[in-house]
Amino acid sequence: MGEIRVDNFSIDYFFSGDIDSYNYSSDLPPTLPDAAPCHPENLEINRYAVVIIYVLVTLLSLLGNSLVMLVILYNRSTCSVTDVYLLNLAIADLLFALTLPVWAASKVNGWIFGTAMCKIFSFVKEVTFYSSVLLLACISMDRYLAIVHATSTLIQKRHLVKFVCITMWVLSVLVSLPILILRNIVKANSFTLVCYEDAGNNTTKWRMVLRFLPQTIGFLLPLLIMLFCYGSTLRTLFKAHMGQKHRAMRVIFAVVLVFLLCWLPYNLVLFSDTLMRTKKIQETCKRRNDIDRALQATEILGFLHSCLNPIIYAFIGQKFRYGLLKIMATYGLVSKEFLAKQGRPSFVGSSSGNTSTTL
Incomplete structure (x- = not known):
């Protein structure tokens, strides 16, 4: 199959994987080096499976992140610095997940929601993705400052934390403006509309530029910050034999680990695709189809990240469980005797006692 050109815009006739993913027109010749034209595989069954996954992720994220927000806001009088970050993280994950049903519908029927909604939903998805990962990096720096440098008197001030969160949201908006x-x-094709980057003859170049942003600002830079901060924090905790604080850090370490497991595979595949698109490695039909399938699978894994943090809090976070049970006891959903048996968690954090990580 050849390519369809719409208003000087070159786009592959067949879209494999999510139409919103970073799959770029590669300007391939009609015949590839393996001497066979690329015939896209039929992924109709996969498409409907992905739709189901998107909807399930949205429902889980809606339930889990809403509970996190409820617990933090209900106990806002004892809200810690870390809780403020995690509240913003829950908001970002929830908004990100709420865009998924729209992309799920577009996989079946193409984009039927108009140009304005194409821009808005793409923008919201991009902003919430960046804000989520940047907030995780902020949490790692907060722990680093509180434990390694003991700067609790600085980071305990709520207005500074709110300023940092607002700054992360503003930065996310700025880097998402090109989208x-x-x-x-x-x-x-003649039957299907898609929501896609369109810069005329420069579309391919612009999409390669846009690929650079999520791989650096959205993954590599925050990952390096988290590895440095948590590596230094762990070293300090072990040297000081601060076992109790180490246990209190389990939730945050788990959140970062899940982020790594969810987004590292996608970024590795995306990097491989970049090498292929820029002719650094040879592009063949088989390699192209393999990478497209891998992008689709690993992108789903990345989207799953938006609903996993609340599950971590529920299974590891003593403070979250106690806060949720406290709300349930207030409204008679569980007995106060049962709440008393659970025991009030011991909040451990920086020397100020105001940067608890036991959520």
Whole structure:
């Protein structure tokens, strides 16, 4: 199959994987080096499976992150610095997940929601993705400052934490502006419209530029910050034999580990695809199809991240469980005797006692 050109915009006739993923037109010749034209595989069954996964992720994220927000806001009088970060993280994950049903519908029927909604949903998805990972990096720096440098008197001030969170949201908006500007309705073929970047003859170049942002600001830079901060924090805790604080850090370590497991595979595949698209490695039909399938699978794993943090809190976070049971006891959903048996958690954090990590 050849390529369809719409208003000087070159786009592959067949979209494998999510139409919103970073799959770029590669300007391939009609015949590839393996001497066979690329015939896309039929992924119709996979498409409907992905739709089901998207909907399930949305429902789990809606339930889990809403509970996290409820627990933190209900106990806002004892809300710690880390809780403020985690509240913003829950908001970002929830908003991200709420865009998924729209992308799920577009996988079946193409984009039927108009140009304005294409720009808005693409923009919201991008902003919440960046804010989520940047907030995780902020949490790691907060722990690093509180434990390694003992700067509790600085980080315990609520207005500074709110300023940091607002800054992360503003930065996320700024790096997402190219998506808002370039996203448009494009014909994938004579029957299907898609929400896609459209910069005329420069579309391929712009999509490669846009790929650089999520791989650096959205993954590599925050990952390096987290590895440095948590590596230094762990070393300090072990040297000081601070076992209790180490146990209190389990939730945050788990949150970062889950982020790594969810997004590392996608970014590795995306990097491989970048090498192929920029001719650093040879592009063949088999390699192209393999990478497209891998992008689809690993992107789903990345999207799953938006609903996993609340599960971590429920199974590891003593403070979260106690806060949720406290709300349930207030409304008679569990007995106060049962709540008393659970025991009030011991909040451990920085020397100020105001940066608890036991959520």
